[in-house]
Amino acid sequence: MFPVLVLIILGFYAYNNYYNIPEAILTGTVFLPVMLALIAIAVSFHFNRSHIFFYVVLIIVNNVFLGMQLAISDLAYSLLSLFIPLLLLGVTVLPERGIISVRTVPVYLLLILPLIISLVITSNQPEWAIFIMLTDWLPGKYFDWTQQYQMVVFASVFVFITMLVLYFIRLTLQMATGLGVLIMLVAQLHFGRDADSLNVFSVMALLMCIYAVIHESWRMAYLDELTELPTRRALREKFQSLGGVYTVAMLDVDHFKKFNDTFGHDTGDAVLRMIATKMNKVSGGGVPYRYGGEEFTIVFNGKDGADTNQHLEELREKIANTPFVINRASRRKNDAKSRKVKNKSVRVTVSIGVADSRDNDLSPWALLKNADKALYRAKKKGRNCVCS
Numbered sequence: 001m002f003p004v005l006v007l008i009i010l011g012f013y014a015y016n017n018y019y020n021i022p023e024a025i026l027t028g029t030v031f032l033p034v035m036l037a038l039i040a041i042a043v044s045f046h047f048n049r050s051h052i053f054f055y056v057v058l059i060i061v062n063n064v065f066l067g068m069q070l071a072i073s074d075l076a077y078s079l080l081s082l083f084i085p086l087l088l089l090g091v092t093v094l095p096e097r098g099i100i101s102v103r104t105v106p107v108y109l110l111l112i113l114p115l116i117i118s119l120v121i122t123s124n125q126p127e128w129a130i131f132i133m134l135t136d137w138l139p140g141k142y143f144d145w146t147q148q149y150q151m152v153v154f155a156s157v158f159v160f161i162t163m164l165v166l167y168f169i170r171l172t173l174q175m176a177t178g179l180g181v182l183i184m185l186v187a188q189l190h191f192g193r194d195a196d197s198l199n200v201f202s203v204m205a206l207l208m209c210i211y212a213v214i215h216e217s218w219r220m221a222y223l224d225e226l227t228e229l230p231t232r233r234a235l236r237e238k239f240q241s242l243g244g245v246y247t248v249a250m251l252d253v254d255h256f257k258k259f260n261d262t263f264g265h266d267t268g269d270a271v272l273r274m275i276a277t278k279m280n281k282v283s284g285g286g287v288p289y290r291y292g293g294e295e296f297t298i299v300f301n302g303k304d305g306a307d308t309n310q311h312l313e314e315l316r317e318k319i320a321n322t323p324f325v326i327n328r329a330s331r332r333k334n335d336a337k338s339r340k341v342k343n344k345s346v347r348v349t350v351s352i353g354v355a356d357s358r359d360n361d362l363s364p365w366a367l368l369k370n371a372d373k374a375l376y377r378a379k380k381k382g383r384n385c386v387c388s
Contacts, residue, residue, distance in 0.1 A: 011204035227276035239364035284311035
């Protein structure tokens with residue numbers, strides 16, 4: 001949320017100081033929203049991120065209607081201000097289904113239908129629509145701070161609170177981006193059709209979208225989807241920066257193949273997630289990585305094997321002493337043997353091999369091989385132990 005929050009603050013600061021910016025820079029910023037919109041659409045298409053793509057579409061629609069004065073009447077402006085936040089909420093709650101897909105058709109219909117409704121209402125000016133959208137339901141003195149009609153304010157507050165609750169439930173960058181884009185669009189509609197509002201808030205909203213896609217691509221490249229630990233690619237980059245004294249530990253789940261065969265791969269995945277959670281809390285400054293399969297790596301920079309032994313023993317004990325419950329959701333449906341172990345608590349253990357850079361001139365990868373050999377010795381020793 002922090003980068004999104006920074007862009008929100010910068011957006012309001014730039015809006016309040018818009019005319020203090022040199023004229024030469026202001027002239028160039030006129031084309032900035034268009035350039036950023038093209039970049040955002042390109043990267044969202046490249047990574048097939050439908051949520052970000054539809055956020056960009058809403059930003060473009062908002063700019064087109066405001067910039068080209070397509071919502072001149074109070075009713076048309078109120079309908080635009082009402083539907084933009086509601087559509088953003090609708091796009092956010094729908095699952096990610098790709099940009100060009102049959103399963104995405106409902107989202108396109110969701111975007112087109114309000115446009116058709118707005119055009120019909122704006123053309124016919126029905127009394128019920130005017131009454132609902134333009135009536136002051138509460139004393140006007142409470143709404144002197146905005147040019148929006150009260151129905152629009154109610155809808156915007158409702159969407160904001162809903163998005164805020166969804167963010168705290170999911171705590172993802174996509175939710176944070178949706179919340180940030182919502183604030184920028186509502187601010188844009190609140191301040192009106194001025195060029196400073198169109199440029200500043202659009203730029204910030206589009207930067208949020210671009211950042212979200214770039215960050216998601218980084219997560220895909222460097223974080224393991226199952227365990228949320230850094231991957232071997234991240235370990236390779238870590239090794240490039242290592243020097244001096246450091247320790248590499250290899251960790252392997254004991255009897256993992258047998259565990260998978262007995263309880264099913266879903267339960268095996270749950271075990272890996274549990275171990276990753278424990279590894280994330282390893283003491284001594286160790287940084288965990290998923291090396292592959294049921295193997296993990298921990299790097300302690302600035303510590304030798306003697307310094308890390310206690311921390312690795314504590315990690316091994318925490319994993320061994322954490323009961324793992326096999327429940328109905330994690331059992332294989334068609335495995336008769338699995339059906340007999342409903343809610344059974346099992347013990348998961350790990351073996352750890354350790355090697356440090358002291359007294360040798362090995363590369364990190366060679367040191368990793370030594371740690372792997374130590375891991376093999378831990379397996380031969382009886383498992384559930386740490387070997388150097």
